[in-house]
Amino acid sequence: MSDFDVSILLSGPYHELLLKGLILSLVLLGVTLLLSLPLALLIALLRLSPLAPLRTIAWLFVESIRNVPLLAHMLFWYFGAPELLPESLREWLYGHSFEAIAAVVALTLYTSAYMSEDMRSGIRAVPRVQFEASRALGLGFLASLRLVVLPQALRVTVPPLVSQTLNLWKNTSIATVIGAAELMYQAAKVETATFRSFEPFVFATVAYLTLSLLITGLGAWYQRCHPVRAI
Amino acid sequence: MTFLEMVDTYWVFFLIGRYPHGPLGGLALTLLLASAALVLALPLGLLLGMCRVSPWRLVRWPVTALVFVVRGTPLLMVVFWAYFFLPSITGVKTGQFTTMLLALVVFDAAYLAEIVRAGIQSLPKGQSEAARSLGLSYLGTLRLVLLPQALRHMLPSLVNQFVSTIKETSLGYIIGLTEVSFIATQINTQVFTLPTQIYLILALTYFVLCFGLSRLAFRLERRLSERTRRRPAGSEPQPMTPRVPA
Numbered sequence: 519m520s521d522f523d524v525s526i527l528l529s530g531p532y533h534e535l536l537l538k539g540l541i542l543s544l545v546l547l548g549v550t551l552l553l554s555l556p557l558a559l560l561i562a563l564l565r566l567s568p569l570a571p572l573r574t575i576a577w578l579f580v581e582s583i584r585n586v587p588l589l590a591h592m593l594f595w596y597f598g599a600p601e602l603l604p605e606s607l608r609e610w611l612y613g614h615s616f617e618a619i620a621a622v623v624a625l626t627l628y629t630s631a632y633m634s635e636d637m638r639s640g641i642r643a644v645p646r647v648q649f650e651a652s653r654a655l656g657l658g659f660l661a662s663l664r665l666v667v668l669p670q671a672l673r674v675t676v677p678p679l680v681s682q683t684l685n686l687w688k689n690t691s692i693a694t695v696i697g698a699a700e701l702m703y704q705a706a707k708v709e710t711a712t713f714r715s716f717e718p719f720v721f722a723t724v725a726y727l728t729l730s731l732l733i734t735g736l737g738a739w740y741q742r743c744h745p746v747r748a749i
Numbered sequence: 750m751t752f753l754e755m756v757d758t759y760w761v762f763f764l765i766g767r768y769p770h771g772p773l774g775g776l777a778l779t780l781l782l783a784s785a786a787l788v789l790a791l792p793l794g795l796l797l798g799m800c801r802v803s804p805w806r807l808v809r810w811p812v813t814a815l816v817f818v819v820r821g822t823p824l825l826m827v828v829f830w831a832y833f834f835l836p837s838i839t840g841v842k843t844g845q846f847t848t849m850l851l852a853l854v855v856f857d858a859a860y861l862a863e864i865v866r867a868g869i870q871s872l873p874k875g876q877s878e879a880a881r882s883l884g885l886s887y888l889g890t891l892r893l894v895l896l897p898q899a900l901r902h903m904l905p906s907l908v909n910q911f912v913s914t915i916k917e918t919s920l921g922y923i924i925g926l927t928e929v930s931f932i933a934t935q936i937n938t939q940v941f942t943l944p945t946q947i948y949l950i951l952a953l954t955y956f957v958l959c960f961g962l963s964r965l966a967f968r969l970e971r972r973l974s975e976r977t978r979r980r981p982a983g984s985e986p987q988p989m990t991p992r993v994p995a
Contacts, residue, residue: 537902585959586952587916589930590940684821691823695923702825723826730821732835 523714524555527721532708542618543725546690546700550625557626558633563663565638574731576634583631584644588692591624596696599623621693621700629686633679639676641667673746680737684730691726701725750976752946759936763950766927773869776954782846783915786853787907790914793858798865799891812862824917828852831925845926847920849918857914864906868899902973908966913960919955929954 526532564576583591596617601610608678644667652662691702699707701722708718750758766774773781800812801887831852835843843851872895880890922930933951937944 527760581960582956585912585963586955587919587930589922590948590952590955593930593934594945594948594952597934598945601945688821688823691825692920694825702823702829706829709833719826719829719833721832723822725825727818727821731817734821741930 523717524738526712526714532712535666535704535708536718539699539701540725542698543690543700546618546621546625546693547687549622550629550686553626554630554633558630558637561630561634562641563635565634566641580631580634583627588624588628588689589695591628592692592696595620595624617696620696621698625686625689628689629682633682636678636682637675640671643674644670652654673744676740677737680733680740684733687729687733688726750940750942752943755940755943763929763932763936769970771926776929777934779915779918779928782849782918782921783911786850786857787911787914790854790861793854794861795865797858797862798869800915801866802861802869804887816859816862819856824856824920825923827856828920828924845921845924848924849921849926853914853917857910861910862911864903865899868903869895871902872898905966905970905973908962908969912962915959916955920931
């Protein structure tokens with residue numbers, strides 16, 4: 519192993535590759551987060567719904583996704599799922615960076631299954647009488663959730679959601695497997711192109727670590743500003 | 750090739766790889782790797798967890814930093830570091846199995862350390878205070894009073910950690926370890942016409958394994974909480990008959 523050559527990280531084509539990878543990783547994180555939060559909320563509400571079939575469907579969704587590794591999800595969505603699509607749509611997808619789309623689909627499903635469980639336990643942490651009282655005051659099912667239960671549940675739910683976001687950030691690296699050109703993929707590419715493994719991996723590790731610490735810090739800050747009140 | 754022909758041709762390959770004539774692979778390798786990783790990570794995680802709650806800063810701070818670094822980086826990064834740097838440090842080319850095992854042990858130990866720390870810190874403070882005032886040393890308190898109780902509380906988390914480890918072994922795919930995901934991809938390239946079915950079978954295999962184990966964790970958790978509830982308030986779950994030292 520030769521000396522650490524910082525110059526290839528700061529400028530030149532390899533710097534640009536790594537930066538492009540970092541940006542795609544961040545895009546994966548952002549898009550997945552935006553898509554999975556509403557989906558997770560929907561699943562959490564289904565799991566708490568008064569109708570048994572809806573509860574069962576949501577339970578099946580969560581369990582079948584959580585018990586399969588993300589890598590298998592990615593492989594399925596990238597290699598397996600296109601066969602089910604009509605020919606024209608498939609052609610279109612292959613022309614529009616299908617790796618990234620498949621990665622977002624897999625990440626969204628995986629993350630929302632985990633997040634929905636956190637949301638559900640957050641909602642359940644609010645005592646049932648709160649719900650019953652609001653129903654007794656004449657609010658509907660959805661209105662009592664929206665106005666009474668959810669605002670209280672939010673304080674309990676945000677810290678675990680932050681740690682799921684952290685997991686999501688780390689999970690974006692698995693998109694390498696299907697060839698999405700995110701940070702880990704570019705780091706490996708620079709490694710093969712330059713025969714210098716130390717520099718690109720240090721870059722990637724520092725980038726992952728920095729954002730992870732940032733997310734952790736954000737969670738700690740929220741918890742200090744909005745502590746869970748005893749109900 | 751129809752679906753049934755594919756299953757008939759490749760099921761042994763899927764389960765054990767080329768085992769009798771070549772290296773072990775497939776589902777058997779996945780299970781072996783996950784069990785070996787957890788068994789090796791347990792003592793290390795226990796040690797790191799004890800360091801995390803240690804009263805000596807010199808021990809606590811470096812271990813805390815290590816745990817934060819490992820938990821802040823993706824497992825894939827750890828695998829890459831192990832894959833590219835072990836050979837340059839030791840001078841010998843490390844096999845894929847050893848590389849993956851090492852990465853998993855380091856990664857799992859950091860997570861287990863947090864489970865151990867939470868287990869120890871969830872015990873009432875009176876336990877350690879009573880043990881210390883009875884004349885036990887710090888390490889004696891840990892070994893004889895705190896850990897036996899904490900470990901029992903940790904059991905469901907340990908089973909869950911095993912589930913995560915099984916899922917994590919799938920990353921061996923990237924460095925060409927012939928575990929079950931890699932084998933599925935190989936079968937897919939050979940058959941070529943049935944990608945959906947092959948990857949669904951892969952997912953189903955993981956599901957059966959992990960779902961079964963997480964149900965077990967759930968049962969254990971319920972049994973433990975029932976035992977705790979049956980006791981009078983304030984007392985901790987302990988063996989019914991206190992062991993009398995000889």
